Amino acid sequence: MTTGDSAPQRAGRREWIGLAVLALPTVVLAMDMTVLHLAVPTISADLSPTGSQLLWILDIYGFLIAGFLMTMGTLGDRIGRRRLLLVGAAAFAVASVLAAYAQSPGMLIAARALLGVAGATLMPSTLALISTMFAAPAQRTFAVAVWMTAFISGEAIGPLVGGALLEFFWWGSVFLIAVPVMLLLLVTGPRLLPEHREERAAGRFDILSAAMSMAAVLSLVYAVKKLSESGPGAVPLGWALLGLAVGGAFLRRQQRLAEPLVDLGLFRLPAFSAALGTQTLAVCGMAGTQLLLMQYLQSVIGLSPLEAGLWTLPAVAIGIGGTLLAPKVVLWVRPAVVVAGCLVVAAVGAALITAADGEDGLVWAVTGFTVLYVGITPILALTTDLIVGSAPPDRAGAASAISVATNRAMAFTHCCPACAGPSTLRRGRDGAPCPGLDAARRLPEDHGWGASVNVPRSPSRTQG
DSSP, X not given: OBOTTSOBOOOOHHHHHHHHHHHXXXXXXHHHHHTTTTTHHHHHHHHOOOHHHHHHHHHHHHHHHHHHXXXXXXXXXXXXXXXXXXXXXXXXXXXXXXXXXOOSHHHHHHXXXXXXXXXXXXXXXXXXXXXXXXXXXXXXXXXXXXXXXXXXXXXXXXXXXXXXXXXXXXXXXXXXXXXXXHHHHHHHHHHHSOOOOOSOOOSOOOHHHHHHHHHHHHHHHHHHHHHHHHOSSHHHHHHHHHHHHHHHHHHHHHHHOSSOSSOGGGGGSHXXXXXXXXXXXXXXXXXXXXXXXXXXXXXXXXXXXXXXXXXXXXXXXXXXXXHHHHHHHTTTSOHHHHHHHHHHHHHHHHHHHTTOOGGGOHHHHHHHHHHHHHHHHHHHHHHHHHHHHHSOGGGHHXXXXXXXXXXXXXXXXXXXXXXXXXXXXXXXXXXXXXXXXOTTTOOOXXXXXXXXXXXXXXXXXXXX
């Protein structure tokens, strides 16, 4: 995509339409991270999962995306990014139907796991194709900003879309909305998106490294889940030590390989490491807070799923504006200063949320979350740019994949607020029953997330 004088060729109408095609599945992928936040009570009433099963239903999707991102990114370079994208789209559509009509917690967990693996094929492929389609730096920067906006928007509107669907249909309908989007990608992708694969793929694909990375992450996440069920003990400690040991072996193997799955040299770049660490904390804080907020609005305030989703609209609208404005601000102010200012704003929002108490805390909770969200969303855009920009040009693709994998850290940190969430909603700060929960909604402590609110059985699967 270069002209005779080596100047990058500017993208035309086809590339911009292709960007829209790539943005739609990105919205769906991100939306599946949060769309279940409001469906937790109805899923609990319909499938009766245990607390551990419910955490797996919520977390395994994002967790497997994070685990498979590096592997699928490498695979796409070898077999073709568009080909991998289309295969993933087909798999995502099939898995969405399986999840919608799951008859048991185990079936739903398995379907969500398949969605995570399919999603991991889509995420790096979309970003890699954008870098191919938009060779001019200015256009590529804007295209990546559009992609990030689509991603943030999908995560933000997930609860709203889920709430609207749950008002009229059964919980499985939140999965079916992905099917037409993936079908559209399958039809238009071959016409609008270019194929790209590496001219030279040195070495063989290291399956052992891929297996080791998954084993390490799975062990650590399982340790946190066991900790949430039974508290500190030998079992969670054992799984945590196993995860750390396998992770250490994985890192040593990457140092010896000529073509590693993860280029550890990137972490020796100060700007890269600082931006990645900031992005990790920002994503984790936002994801965990949003999960707790959705449960609070339903369980304590008593809002319907749709009403709870609508209360997130101010955060969504202002957050999108902040994300698109951030690249303009850094033209006049150093990115590090802007990120620091956004962190202060996010901290103020978190402090406001802590003032929410019982049924009188609606304004504090929503205002605090909006301020928190407005502070975090520009951070995500700016740190992504810092991560990619700080890496050498020949490693920019690997840096992008690591950045996306960091965003998926929310699957891991969802476990942390969920450990304390149900008991927090049932009890006030002094240990007494929370004043926002009446006797009808205050259930025994051994119930899971869904037991925090009295919810009738969901409508029939044949409805709608």
